[in-house]
Amino acid sequence: MKDKISKIKEEAMEEIKDLNNMEDLEELRIKFLGKKGELTKVLRGMGKLSNKERPVIGQMANEVRQDIEKEINNTKESLKKEIQKKKLEKERIDISIPGKNIVLGHRHPLVKTIEELENIFMNMGFSVVYGPEVETVENNFDELNSPENHPSRDLTDTFYITEDILLRTHTSPVQIRVMKENKPPLRIVSAGRTFRFDDVDDTHSPMFHQLEGLVVDENVTMANLKETIDTFIKELFGEDMHTRFRPHYFPFTEPSAEVDVSCFNCKGKGCEECNGTGWSMELLGCGMVNPKVLQNCGIDPDKYSGFAFGLGIDRIAMVKYGIDNIRLLFENDMRFLEQF
Numbered sequence: 001m002k003d004k005i006s007k008i009k010e011e012a013m014e015e016i017k018d019l020n021n022m023e024d025l026e027e028l029r030i031k032f033l034g035k036k037g038e039l040t041k042v043l044r045g046m047g048k049l050s051n052k053e054r055p056v057i058g059q060m061a062n063e064v065r066q067d068i069e070k071e072i073n074n075t076k077e078s079l080k081k082e083i084q085k086k087k088l089e090k091e092r093i094d095i096s097i098p099g100k101n102i103v104l105g106h107r108h109p110l111v112k113t114i115e116e117l118e119n120i121f122m123n124m125g126f127s128v129v130y131g132p133e134v135e136t137v138e139n140n141f142d143e144l145n146s147p148e149n150h151p152s153r154d155l156t157d158t159f160y161i162t163e164d165i166l167l168r169t170h171t172s173p174v175q176i177r178v179m180k181e182n183k184p185p186l187r188i189v190s191a192g193r194t195f196r197f198d199d200v201d202d203t204h205s206p207m208f209h210q211l212e213g214l215v216v217d218e219n220v221t222m223a224n225l226k227e228t229i230d231t232f233i234k235e236l237f238g239e240d241m242h243t244r245f246r247p248h249y250f251p252f253t254e255p256s257a258e259v260d261v262s263c264f265n266c267k268g269k270g271c272e273e274c275n276g277t278g279w280s281m282e283l284l285g286c287g288m289v290n291p292k293v294l295q296n297c298g299i300d301p302d303k304y305s306g307f308a309f310g311l312g313i314d315r316i317a318m319v320k321y322g323i324d325n326i327r328l329l330f331e332n333d334m335r336f337l338e339q340f
């Protein structure tokens with residue numbers, strides 16, 4: 001019997017060596033130590049042993065059982081470690097591989113221009129405000145004193161969403177919003193997208209950008225307007241630039257003017273680009289806020305006066321960056337944008 005037990009131990013130890021997974025290990029445990037296992041089978045024959053032999057064999061069997069269990073557990077542990085190691089190996093990150101290059105972009109020339117304009121006006125004491133691109137007909141036309149038959153109200157000129165809602169045709173409705181919601185003194189600029197039913201060519205696009213300015217306070221005069229525009233143009237384009245105000249008509253200002261600035265090419269001497277006049281035409285529109293507009297917004301025109309101005313940002317960006325086609329600003333062609 002002793003031999004049998006020793007043989008069981010030998011066999012078990014030998015088999016364990018060759019195992020490399022948990023399932024086989026468990027199978028082996030059942031085979032040798034289970035209720036129907038080899039060792040149990042042998043022990044069943046203990047009844048036939050003498051009283052002297054029984055405790056000796058019993059002890060031996062116990063020791064063998066413990067030895068086998070210990071070996072199984074040890075193997076289990078090292079198998080676990082093996083599996084863990086393999087898993088780590090599989091999930092290893094090679095930190096020596098070069099990282100993926102993240103391409104850092106930069107601001108669009110239009111955004112840069114907007115930021116530059118806003119900065120100039122902030123330095124002059126203006127606040128920057130924003131308004132929605134989808135506007136009411138009331139804010140976009142009615143409150144701005146735009147006559148019922150004004151051509152820009154026409155379906156062929158404006159993108160209507162419903163009869164009363166449209167894509168704003170200028171940034172001027174922001175003035176209305178500011179005046180309705182705030183009491184003077186007011187000093188704001190607002191830049192953003194505007195929309196008109198324009199065919200696309202080198203200088204026109206159905207989407208374009210405007211910057212609007214508004215000042216309302218006591219004793220605001222045309223002199224303040226001229227000084228503000230003049231200072232702005234010099235800040236933007238240089239000290240040697242001059243402005244010229246030509247009378248014009250806008251429904252929301254009275255009197256109104258269009259502003260020309262010195263030719264960007266010849267700085268006023270006269271060249272081919274400016275047809276010898278020395279001026280770049282119609283850079284911005286401006287005027288004293290029409291008293292009717294103040295009244296529409298609940299501001300007393302006897303106590304307060306104001307001026308407003310609007311300019312096309314796209315044109316300024318084109319002048320500043322030497323871009324000759326407005327389409328380039330909106331096509332998102334990387335070859336173009338990377339130049340700025």
Ligand SMILES: [Zn+2]
Pocket residue numbers: 263264265266267268269270271272273274275276278279
């Ligand atoms: Zn010129």
